[in-house]
Amino acid sequence: MxxxxxxxxxxxxxxxxxxxxxxxxxxxxxxxxxxxxxxxxHLTGSEIAAPPMPEGTPHIALDRVAAEAVKAYPGLVPLYFFAEEDLPDLWYVKLDTRVDTDESESRLILSDARTGAVVDVPAFDEGFMSVMYRLHVDLYAGLxxxxxxxxxxxxxxxxxxxxxxxxxxxxxxxxxxxxxxxxxxxxxxxxxxxxxxxxxxxxxxxxxxxxxxNTWADLIFKGWQAEQVAALQAGDTRVLLTADASDAPAADGSLQTAVDRVLAAAPGMAISMIAYPGTLRATPEHVAVILRGDTPLTSRLTQALLVDPASGEVLEASARPWYVTALQLSEPLHFGDYxxxxxxxxxxxxxxxxxxxxxxxxxxxxxxxxxxxxx
The missing domain is CATH 1.20.120 (Four Helix Bundle (Hemerythrin (Met), subunit A))
Incomplete structure (x- = not known):
């Protein structure tokens, strides 16, 4: 036997x-x-860097960054802001013809967080590293x-x-x-x-x-986003910051104020992504802000919060499920990034x-x- x-x-x-x-x-x-x-x-000189400016130059409001991006690309509207941990003075801004598109024809630009000027239009689909990445991730065959x-x-x-x-x-x-x-x-x-x-x-x-x-990432995130929207529609939410909270900036409808209220509700966190209302990663009425921790481990773990830009109320639609945590920890472990x-x-x-x-x-x-x- x-x-x-x-x-x-x-x-x-x-x-x-x-x-x-x-x-x-x-x-x-x-x-x-x-x-x-x-x-x-870094060795090939293709590393992205912010234009040189005096240290400590303050960042302008997100609304102004968005306005400069729209001025550079008339006819488009902003969908998302993305922040990279090692590029604190730059924003990735994603634009499209309207917020409720499938984003298949969207444009990604790099904007200076201190002036709003468009710094670059990254070409992620060109060069040797792009070929290596696509072969490693999806064999040029998508999902x-x-x-x-x-x-x-x-x-x-x-x-x-x-x-x-x-x-x-x-x-x-x-x-x-x-x-x-x-x-x-x-x-x-x-x-x-x-x-x-x-x-x-x-x-x-x-x-x-x-x-x-990692190969299940698209399906996992789409499922999590659907859970969040469903929980919000059903009223299954946790209020982290009320509309009349006195220790946070008063709501005025601007994107910057909405994000400031989220940061006030989740101290010790940093911005990873901001999604405009109506996009795939937000709801029709709320700005979605994805936050990350400030340590090597927690920087890989994100928390999704929703804020009503009109009222200023900050909500957590659903806590991060275990399978999303596993996904967020798996990518840096896969490439030895810790x-x-x-x-x-x-x-x-x-x-x-x-x-x-x-x-x-x-x-x-x-x-x-x-x-x-x-x-």
Missing amino acids: QARTLRGWGWVHKWSSLVCTLFILLLCLTGLPLIFSHEIE PGKLFLGFMGLLLVVAIVSGVVLYAPFMRKLRFAEVRRERAPRTRWLDLHNLLGIVTLVWALAVGFTGVI GGLPLKVLWALLDVLTLVVLGSGLYLWLKRGSTEVRG
């Missing part, structure tokens, strides 16, 4: 590995430059491509788990980390495949599983070792004989 069980696990390991190997190889190869995306942008890569990631997890099951009985005959150098090349590669597979086990599981979660350059170097090293594991597994299958590959 034990031999039959091991043969079953061997079959699972072999076919889950074979089906996903070429795609996981592609993801590992494209993931390497993405780990160092910020460093590459179907993301879900397909997510399925390949699930197969990788199955291959890793089945490989661990096969590893224990296989290694009973050998010392840990032993590579039988005196044996045939296929045997040496088998030992190396098993050794590196165990060394990279935890990392490969973590990166593989977080990659799967610990600066040392962690990125470690991620790159483990990525290269995983490439060797995948390549050796493919070699073992191509050179298979009467004995099946185990481990």
